[in-house]
Amino acid sequence: MIIKPLDRDALRARVREATPFPNLCIDGLLDEEFAHRAADAFPSFEQALTMGRQFAALNERGKVQVTNSALFPEPIAELNRALASPEFRDDLSYIFEIPELLDDPHLIGGGMHQTGPQGHLDVHVDFNFEQDRKLHRRLNILVYFNRDWRPEWGGEVELWDEDVKVRHHAFLPVFNRCVIFATSEASYHGVTAVKCPPGNTRKSFAAYYYTQQAPEGWDGKAHSTVFKARPDEILKGKVLMPAEKMGHWVRSTLRGAKKLIKSK
Ligand SMILES: O=C(O)CCC(=O)C(=O)O
Numbered sequence: 001m002i003i004k005p006l007d008r009d010a011l012r013a014r015v016r017e018a019t020p021f022p023n024l025c026i027d028g029l030l031d032e033e034f035a036h037r038a039a040d041a042f043p044s045f046e047q048a049l050t051m052g053r054q055f056a057a058l059n060e061r062g063k064v065q066v067t068n069s070a071l072f073p074e075p076i077a078e079l080n081r082a083l084a085s086p087e088f089r090d091d092l093s094y095i096f097e098i099p100e101l102l103d104d105p106h107l108i109g110g111g112m113h114q115t116g117p118q119g120h121l122d123v124h125v126d127f128n129f130e131q132d133r134k135l136h137r138r139l140n141i142l143v144y145f146n147r148d149w150r151p152e153w154g155g156e157v158e159l160w161d162e163d164v165k166v167r168h169h170a171f172l173p174v175f176n177r178c179v180i181f182a183t184s185e186a187s188y189h190g191v192t193a194v195k196c197p198p199g200n201t202r203k204s205f206a207a208y209y210y211t212q213q214a215p216e217g218w219d220g221k222a223h224s225t226v227f228k229a230r231p232d233e234i235l236k237g238k239v240l241m242p243a244e245k246m247g248h249w250v251r252s253t254l255r256g257a258k259k260l261i262k263s264k
């Protein structure tokens, strides 16, 4: 058993109390010896670049992602199988009270992630619908493999309220820590700047779970990642966010400017 047995009732109680949306942080999820083997098996950042896809966008910088499970080194392939197994999905269904969770064999958006120094991920909600299989994305799991990660190296996964005004959690990506949370229209999360020294990276494995059935209260709209500025990034929110928001800001600012001119 590479995943340690879970106290399902205690964890379900924790999820019920969780804020600002259903989430769990579990330390030591994996058998310790296995977790070390998985950490050792991560390719270097440079190797990963030849195996996967790099992110260089403004909102998500300095990250490389390998989703093709055929390329996973054996311990990572084993982890992937364990996270996708019916037994583990059943535990998650019970703990998060979401029946019949399905895995994603294509690991869209998931797999081995590595972020180098200066990388970061702006606050966002993830895509909510998998078009090919017509499934609803419900749960994210992230397992971190960073031994000796120092708090000053940042790279925390943050959980925010829906308005991105209050940060409820900031979990450091330390070795064998696992963060699981609901994917919903309200589950805003991000990753703070990674400040590890050159030669180090922030390593994680991500998997997502889906249901056939739409979540309660779904408005019927499928969307890709939606970014929102953090409170200290208001300038970014206004100037560097998507075009439709930009248009709104330009119009309202022009209106404001006109008012100023008129009142003189
Ligand atoms: O790496 C993390 O901690 C979060 C990643 C994430 O939110 C994403 O890839 O959508």
Ligand SMILES: [Fe+2]
Pocket: 124, 125, 126, 189
């Ligand atoms: Fe995300």
